[in-house]
Amino acid sequence: MDVTLHDLCGADPTRRFSPYCWRVRMALAHKGIAHETIPWRFTQKATIADAGTDKVPVLRHGGRTVHESWRILEYLEDNWPGAPTLFGGEGGRALARFVNTWADAVMIPGLVRLIISDIPQHLAPEDAEYFIRTREERFGKSLAELTADRERAAKAFRQGLHPLRMVLRERPWLSGPTAGAADYIAFGPLQWARCVSAFPVLAADDPVHAWRGRLLDAFGGLARSVPAEDLT
Amino acid sequence: MDVTLHDLCGADPTRRFSPYCWRVRMALAHKGIAHETIPWRFTQKATIADAGTDKVPVLRHGGRTVHESWRILEYLEDNWPGAPTLFGGEGGRALARFVNTWADAVMIPGLVRLIISDIPQHLAPEDAEYFIRTREERFGKSLAELTADRERAAKAFRQGLHPLRMVLRERPWLSGPTAGAADYIAFGPLQWARCVSAFPVLAADDPVHAWRGRLLDAFGGLARSVPAEDLT
Numbered sequence: 001m002d003v004t005l006h007d008l009c010g011a012d013p014t015r016r017f018s019p020y021c022w023r024v025r026m027a028l029a030h031k032g033i034a035h036e037t038i039p040w041r042f043t044q045k046a047t048i049a050d051a052g053t054d055k056v057p058v059l060r061h062g063g064r065t066v067h068e069s070w071r072i073l074e075y076l077e078d079n080w081p082g083a084p085t086l087f088g089g090e091g092g093r094a095l096a097r098f099v100n101t102w103a104d105a106v107m108i109p110g111l112v113r114l115i116i117s118d119i120p121q122h123l124a125p126e127d128a129e130y131f132i133r134t135r136e137e138r139f140g141k142s143l144a145e146l147t148a149d150r151e152r153a154a155k156a157f158r159q160g161l162h163p164l165r166m167v168l169r170e171r172p173w174l175s176g177p178t179a180g181a182a183d184y185i186a187f188g189p190l191q192w193a194r195c196v197s198a199f200p201v202l203a204a205d206d207p208v209h210a211w212r213g214r215l216l217d218a219f220g221g222l223a224r225s226v227p228a229e230d231l232t
Numbered sequence: 233m234d235v236t237l238h239d240l241c242g243a244d245p246t247r248r249f250s251p252y253c254w255r256v257r258m259a260l261a262h263k264g265i266a267h268e269t270i271p272w273r274f275t276q277k278a279t280i281a282d283a284g285t286d287k288v289p290v291l292r293h294g295g296r297t298v299h300e301s302w303r304i305l306e307y308l309e310d311n312w313p314g315a316p317t318l319f320g321g322e323g324g325r326a327l328a329r330f331v332n333t334w335a336d337a338v339m340i341p342g343l344v345r346l347i348i349s350d351i352p353q354h355l356a357p358e359d360a361e362y363f364i365r366t367r368e369e370r371f372g373k374s375l376a377e378l379t380a381d382r383e384r385a386a387k388a389f390r391q392g393l394h395p396l397r398m399v400l401r402e403r404p405w406l407s408g409p410t411a412g413a414a415d416y417i418a419f420g421p422l423q424w425a426r427c428v429s430a431f432p433v434l435a436a437d438d439p440v441h442a443w444r445g446r447l448l449d450a451f452g453g454l455a456r457s458v459p460a461e462d463l464t
Contacts, residue, residue: 092323094408101398166333176326
């Protein structure tokens with residue numbers, strides 16, 4: 001197969017939960033690019049070292065490697081120009097980058113406070129040790145402390161989604177009349193959460209919840225097909 | 233003149249401070265559309281009642297009226313297709329709407345806590361009475377109470393700009409290699425603040441501050457040319 005993607009997994013190799021890998025998987029499906037995913041665990045640094053990174057997603061295409069989800073989305077758009085567009089033109093590409101910085105600055109830190117302590121139970125023992133040690137170093141707190149006040153943190157997280165919600169009240173997709181890169185970029189963090197935690201990060205009557213459902217159903221239910229904890 | 237814009241002003245008719253009107257004024261300049269602005273005060277409802285609204289901006293073009301800044305931006309893009317694009321294509325138009333909801337949900341409420349009590353001093357007496365009464369009803373607090381903790385609120389506001397800042401660390405404009413609608417949408421609230429308040433809503437070394445400066449300089453210094461309080 002010409003295209004392969006190293007895709008984060010848990011102890012169960014079918015539990016794929018990286019927010020960044022999901023951005024790429026949805027984009028690959030959007031473009032209809034045949035590919036193979038290779039399950040990758042946190043401590044398997046050696047298998048991607050040649051790509052100049054120690055994190056997934058890593059895409060291999062022929063002899064080339066590309067890492068970092070945003071750069072991979074741009075690579076897919078530029079190298080499969082005849083397939084359905086991810087960005088809808090240069091203006092859309094530019095502002096999809098803003099959606100990316102927004103999701104990384106608002107959605108992911110918000111979700112950390114809701115679900116991070118639920119992650120280690122899904123990991124192989126050596127990965128769990130690595131994950132707990134590196135995240136506690138990064139945040140300066142135990143994972144349990146990070147999510148200790150998650151009922152209140154959920155209110156703040158949902159409030160922070162208001163810009164996305166306001167758009168989704170007007171139309172079905174963030175990217176316009178059809179889904180695109182911006183949708184997959186904002187979806188990745190929510191898919192990360194639902195794959196590892198049953199905690200309801202979204203209210204059931206939130207337009208963001210309905211939009212998440214449409215993305216779970218997209219591409220033959222691709223994102224719904226993996227092991228998950230939040231099945232709403 | 234074929235195009236006119238009702239533009240919010242203070243007691244001094246040259247003090248133009250509406251965040252929403254500034255979005256439109258920058259877009260008109262971007263497209264090079266000859267137009268006249270008509271100073272409009274909060275209590276001059278009668279002069280725009282025919283447009284079906286009691287708020288500016290109201291754009292008049294030939295016999296047509298358009299109100300609400302986002303709708304006006306779309307109107308300008310659609311009716312001056314040969315002039316420089318505001319959106320850079322349909323993908324850019326779709327995501328500029330997200331920038332608009334983000335600016336309205338994050339920037340404007342954040343700035344209210346920093347500068348709203350500085351507004352009445354710039355208004356004609358009947359407008360000041362109207363402004364204070366309607367805003368205190370809306371927020372359930374006095375204007376002085378709203379900005380009482382503005383040193384701390386400034387930290388939260390600046391933190392909330394992080395998605396914008398991350399993009400501006402990579403390139404000069406939010407919209408890509410050249411400025412566009414998304415830049416003007418996010419600039420409007422900052423121009424609102426600087427026209428009425430000397431309070432430093434941005435740190436001097438913030439990339440957002442430098443970007444604001446580039447927008448103040450754009451179009452021959454259009455946005456710098458009006459009376460303002462924050463001259464940094």
